[in-house]
Amino acid sequence: MxxxxxxxxxxxxxxxxxxxxxxxxxxxxxxxxxxxxxxxxxxxxxxxxxxxxxxxxxxxxxxxxxxxxxxxxxxxxxxxxxxxxxxxxxxxxxxxxxxxxxxxxxxxxxxxxxxxxxxxxxxxxxxxxxxxxxxxxxxxxxxxxxxxxxxxxxxxxxxxxxxxxxxxxxxxxxxxxxxxxxxxxxxxxxxxxxxxxxxxxxxxxxxxxxxxxxxxxxxxxxxxxxxxxxxxQTDLSKAHEWLNLAVSPYFVTNKGLVDGAWTIEQVSGTFQIIMVCEGNGQIAWSGQDDADSLDLQPGDALLIPANLESYTLSGNMTVLQSHLPTS
Known part of the structure; x- marks a missing residue:
């Protein structure tokens, strides 16, 4: 699969x-x-x-x-x-x-x-x-x-x-x-x-x-x-860049602003979690055939598998990205 x-x-x-x-x-x-x-x-x-x-x-x-x-x-x-x-x-x-x-x-x-x-x-x-x-x-x-x-x-x-x-x-x-x-x-x-x-x-x-x-x-x-x-405090001045919020032995969490289309690479060796805090948009990825997508709204949380090489967020959203430490 x-x-x-x-x-x-x-x-x-x-x-x-x-x-x-x-x-x-x-x-x-x-x-x-x-x-x-x-x-x-x-x-x-x-x-x-x-x-x-x-x-x-x-x-x-x-x-x-x-x-x-x-x-x-x-x-x-x-x-x-x-x-x-x-x-x-x-x-x-x-x-x-x-x-x-x-x-x-x-x-x-x-x-x-x-x-x-x-x-x-x-x-x-x-x-x-x-x-x-x-x-x-x-x-x-x-x-x-x-x-x-x-x-x-x-x-x-x-x-x-x-x-x-x-x-x-x-x-x-x-x-x-x-x-x-x-x-x-x-x-x-x-x-x-x-x-x-x-x-x-x-x-x-x-x-x-x-x-x-x-x-x-x-x-x-x-x-x-x-x-x-x-x-x-976590004000963002620019879209499509991660602002680090926390680094611990158990998780790393960043905040990002989506404005348009933003393709994000997987972090080596770990899953990612995306949480939508405000705004609306989509996530798209290479799926079973060509490309699949899912609409997103505030409150959504997604588990991005470690073997999904990349995904694209689009729309206008504030999101959190979390993953396990890689070292």
């Missing part, structure tokens, strides 16, 4: 902080407060199925097993937990998320089969005055942090920053963080669903009961001092 860009049926997740904002992407949301759309996922808690082409209906796990290194590249087919290495999401934050932190791959209390979670956020939309929690105050060490938590003063220890559409935040494992109300976010992360909550505003969960906190694990995995987190 010739490779082609794969689009997947999203897995929607109801969250106490979610809403209906992802309907703006044209998603047919189920009832409830939908906080997350997992658009490319291969996890025990949600595996997306292909929505287009000959593989329609096949889960990403099935595609990985059938095509392996040929379609996903060497690293994509041999991740630490045997699954696809990344999890790609859109988030709709109608309320504040819990104050949280994620472990790294080496934390001894990780559930079997789970990875750590290094991630990045691209702010697709921000309401005026929207903010996020992004790290600890510089002077906060473990003892200070533990004491503030015990005395219900955790908010005094955190850095809160205002955000605008187009801001990017790189969040290595160990960085205390939280999205707050009024943002829609593209999230690229390790394939993990492990979150340790430090504080949840004393609110009930979807079942009416307080959500579990994980104070011990959180204190253990928090990076005190410099966690390696970085922030960028």
């Amino acid at each position: 010739k490779p082609y860009p794969l689009k997947f049926e999203p897995e929607f997740k109801e969250r106490v902080w979610g809403g209906r904002g992802l309907e703006a992407f044209g998603f047919d949301l189920p009832e409830g407060a939908i906080g997350e759309a997992w658009v490319i996922g291969d996890h025990a808690n949600g595996t997306t199925a292909a929505a287009n082409g000959p593989l329609a209906g096949k889960g990403l796990d099935e595609i990985r097993k059938a095509f392996g290194e040929e379609w996903l590249g060497e690293n994509g087919a041999k991740s630490k937990n045997g699954r696809f290495p990344l999890l790609i999401k859109w988030l709709d934050c109608q309320d504040d998320l819990s104050i949280q932190v994620h472990p790294n791959d080496h934390y001894e209390n990780l559930a079997e089969g789970e990875l750590g979670k290094t991630e990045m956020w691209y702010i697709v939309h921000a309401e005026p005055g929207a903010k996020i929690i992004y790290g600890l105050q510089p002077e906060v060490d473990r003892d200070t942090f533990a004491k503030a938590i015990a005395e219900d003063r955790i908010l005094d220890t955190l850095q809160e920053v205002e955000v605008q559409t187009g801001d990017t935040f790189y969040i290595p494992a160990g960085t205390v963080h939280a999205l707050k109300a009024g943002v829609i976010v593209a999230e690229i992360q390790q394939n993990s669903d492990t979150t340790y909550r430090l504080y949840d505003y004393n609110r009930p969960g979807l079942d009416g009961k307080p959500r579990e906190l994980h104070i011990g694990d959180s204190l253990n995995v928090t990076a005190y001092g410099d966690s390696g987190a970085t922030r960028k």
